[in-house]
Amino acid sequence: MEPRDAIIVEAESLPPEPAAGAAPPARPSTSTPARTPGGGGVTPVDERRAAVREAITLPLLFLGAALVASVRIAEGGALAFSPPSLMALVLGLLAAGLVVQTGVVDLPRLASDRRGGLENANGVAVLLLLLVASAQVFAVLTPERGLFSFVVSTYFLLLLLTTLAARPEPSRVLHSLAVTLGGALLLKFVVLSGLAAPGGSLARRLFSAAVEGITLGALGATHLPPLAGYLAFAALLFFFAGLWLLPRRGR
């Protein structure tokens, strides 16, 4: 077939132009599965699946992450629900920005003028909860006081800014976030909490005293109950499950 014939065939398959004065055709509402693999239309099953993911699964995962990450447990077992600090909010905003910029979430598939009002409301709810969950995850993984609080916050900030500047592939962003946040989890709940744990061997106590001495007492390590670590781990799982299920660019 000649190229000219191909253009004619393509033009014939386009919808007809509306007549002068006639109302424009209604814009199709696009939910997440805008395209199906075979090039066919959106089936009711696809539409329902997308609705469940956008409206139920993703909000519940991000809500779960935010809720679990906000729990603080004192030594006596008393609960506290800590809102994110200003620094954690900034980090959460940067992380949400990173997720959008690098295509971990394809923004038009969550909120755009091609979608209906209810669909956009669901998309905006997902984005808001992503922001809150990100902030809470950074808050729970940052040591609460001392030198490490400053060091870890600064590290998160620089890492997010450099990743934003580099704009890597979505899968690499997820990989990088998993390594960074997993490392922070180990640092706070295993290393620092272990250093501050009461009792233990003489060698461990001598090492903690030496580290405190080297940092002029600014280490600020706090012993945390084991449940706190498990909750932070669960928050990370919820968060990454949510990130993984977001409608990704090119997927």
Add this chain to the structure above:
Amino acid sequence: MSPRLVRLVGLAVAAGGGALLLWLYAAQPATLAEVRGGLTSTVGLYRIDEQAFAEGLDHFRADRFVEARRAFERADPARRDATTQFYIAYAFYRQGWGRVYNDDVLFRAALEALDRADANASEGRVAVDDANLKLPSSDLLRAEVERGLTREWSDLNPLRVLKERQ
């Protein structure tokens, strides 16, 4: 279930979850019982354990204040019932009251319980119909407790020993 209904339900779930998070940040419940009690009282379903409350009242009237408070705490684990918190405050006051001096720690605990009582009362104050109490409202009890916590020259008045417990 149609996609539209799924989306509506999801929106309600997201809004409810967001409201729950905000409530947790604001109310700061310290135990799971307080979380449960706070949530049930929000929808008007919170009930105290009447039997434990009656036990607490018996202990209170017999001047067994520690036992009374324990029973009241059992009756209202979420600390959401204004009347129970008022009696807890009264138990702290009566235990801390002394002819020569008052126990400031117990008086401060009484004020904290009164704060909880007033916060949970629909009119911002609690009034109980109990002939055994000389201070039947949270306003009267609060004034008495605050007077007890204030240092003033009248504290040195020897006639203070004649003062009666309320």
